[in-house]
Amino acid sequence: MTEQEAYDRLTDFIQDYIYEKKWEHLNSMQIEAVEKVLIRRKNLLFTAGTAMGKTEAALMPAITHICECPSDSVGILYISPLKALINDQFERIEEMLAGTQVQITRWHQDAAVSKKERLLFCPGGILQTTPESLEAMLCRCPQRVRTLFSDLRYVIIDELHYFMGNLRGLQLLAILERIQRIVQVIPVRLGLSATISDTKGALAYLSAGSGREAEAIGYRDERRQYFVSVTATRLKKVDYPDTYCKKIFEQSLGKRALLFTNSRRECEILISHIRRMAIKAGQPDCYYIHHGSISKGIREDTERCMKESEGPVLTGTTLTLELGIDIGDLDEVIQASQPMQISSMVQRVGRSGRKTLTSCISFHLRHYEASDGILENLDLSLVRTIAMIELYFREKHLEQVKVPRCPLNLLVHEVLAVICEKGCLQPPHLAETVLELSVFQGISQEDLRLVLRTMIQKDFLKVYEDGAVGLSDTGEKICCSMGFYAVFEADETFSVYWNNNTIGTVDRAYKTDERFFLAGKTWTVLGCDLKHKRIDVE
CATH class of the missing domain: 3.40.50.300 (P-loop containing nucleotide triphosphate hydrolases)
Structure with a gap:
């Protein structure tokens, strides 16, 4: 055609x-x-x-x-x-x-x-x-x-x-x-x-x-080119994060860029310090945060600023901006520390250079000085980063995805979901309904029988007089909870409020007057409500 x-x-x-x-x-x-x-x-x-x-x-x-x-x-x-x-x-x-x-x-x-x-x-x-x-x-x-x-x-x-x-x-x-x-x-x-x-x-x-x-x-657009740079900084413990952040600050000046980190905490620390450096140097405050612990409103404001702003901007992020959310054209992607996977690195570098067809990624690595020993002073993150760059840009190698063969935890979830959907079922009908799903090809009738027996013993299911299997009171509570629909487990979190506006969430309680980073700023705790998992800050 x-x-x-x-x-x-x-x-x-x-x-x-x-x-x-x-x-x-x-x-x-x-x-x-x-x-x-x-x-x-x-x-x-x-x-x-x-x-x-x-x-x-x-x-x-x-x-x-x-x-x-x-x-x-x-x-x-x-x-x-x-x-x-x-x-x-x-x-x-x-x-x-x-x-x-x-x-x-x-x-x-x-x-x-x-x-x-x-x-x-x-x-x-x-x-x-x-x-x-x-x-x-x-x-x-x-x-x-x-x-x-x-x-x-x-x-x-x-x-x-x-x-x-x-x-x-x-x-x-x-x-x-x-x-x-x-x-x-x-x-x-x-x-x-x-x-x-x-x-x-x-x-x-x-x-x-x-x-x-x-x-x-x-x-594949054969016109696309890639520019890759690696900066490795050897630090004393007392030099972090100032010396490290200074290099990233200088790298990002005057550019539209994303700063990817491997953790939300690192993202918060780096952007907070870089913003402080910018203010001290008389530069405009064009620094933002975007990750899963930030409130939806703040994330959307960041996306809008990235998309609409024509001037320089730096947004610290983790996985949330790795995928294809439209935030406009970027001059560069900066990766703090070694990326976790080659596929993740490829996703990230692809965020830059949409118009120019030149994708730029700068790796900023840090290694703390050891007192002695060659191996102790060897920067393994530098070695691994170079290996990842070589594997992809020379050989187009990506990690192989391993699909779980016998996902018994998912089997438990789907047994509950199917009974919740259809009501009580006779064991043969339940087995046919569940095991015919392609994801359970590696699971036998005997495996399912053992799982059902355990679910009954644990009071997730109950057996009626006619032999049908249905949800117990405990099983119904599980299926009615909002967390049931996701097979991944969410961590316990506390919601953070400033003047009754949601800032985001943190993963632990804080005492009054304690301080922490969130949304690129430092907050002081006014009070913590353990029952309602709420922290008020200023």
Whole structure:
């Protein structure tokens, strides 16, 4: 299919969108997607760097299909790992759909109830959500699943690599299969990722339980160049963080940049010290923080400032800005300390140079001087960082994703979820319902029998006179709690308030007059309410 043929095959308003955005051409991935989504109806894995048009490649033909052959329900289910990513993509997709009859709806904890109710009354268009929101829907109101997805055509999984190889990703596969059983429809799956090391494994993950073959299509802009620098600083303990922060401050002056750290605490310390240096040097305060412990409002303000500001800005972050949230073009990415994974490094470097096609990443490493010994003075973080740079930029090597073979903890979760969804079940029916899910292929009938026996002994389940298995009072409490829908365990946190405005959360209680960093500032504790897990600060 030629570029012109692909363009002509798209629906009129998408052609208008391409024209208004002044795209010079469709890239090869977008052209190939039109043919394979609209004609071949295959599961597809889109692999391309950040800002290479993966989302558009998947959405444009899928939207064209539901416009030409309207669905009787939601036509496209768009699954994302983060609510912030959903909100960011919502604006982009809404702009593409402007002036059309195709609706797009966000469905997560912070989304407007009125919009959800409108969708339930008149299901259609695109639904954006997270795995946890889908699990809640299945457990609480399975009839909504029939209403919303009875004629589902496509499932788009954004940031596919983020789900692979962990319990959350396996939970997502189980959820998709449970939805397929309820509505008796198998939609086409489209996966999006910038960092896939094992294409074969990713295709197997994408297609698990769908009965469809999957194929990968990608795009690489050969014009893109990479500039990598490494600065290693040997410090005495007393020199941290001042000497270290000074180098990062000087590196970031006059630039639009992200500062990635490996922990929230380090992020807070570095930005607080760098801001202090900037004020002392007479520089404007253009320093922000963005991580999971910061309140939603502050994170959104940071995203808006990054996107709208034309001047220099430095935002300290962890994982939250590693994914594809649109924050405008960046001059550089700065990595404090050795990155945890090569795939994470690749995601981060891809955040810079969207317009210039030159991605810049600067590594700032630190090593504390030892009193004696060659090995003690060897900077292993420097050695590992250089190895990671060589492995990717010379050999294009990424870590292999390992998928858990016998996820018994997920099995316990899904047994509770299935009984919550369907009610009491006879053991053979329960075994058939659960073990037929593709994620449990490595689990035997005997394994399930032992798990059920343990769940009964632990009072999660109870057995009725006719032999059916149902939820006990304890099991019902577990299934009704908000934390049940996520298979990952959340840490205990305390909410931090300043003048009754939420700043964020911390992971422990603080005494009155204690001080701590949060949102790039230093706060003094006025009081701590242990019962309500609230800390007031000034």
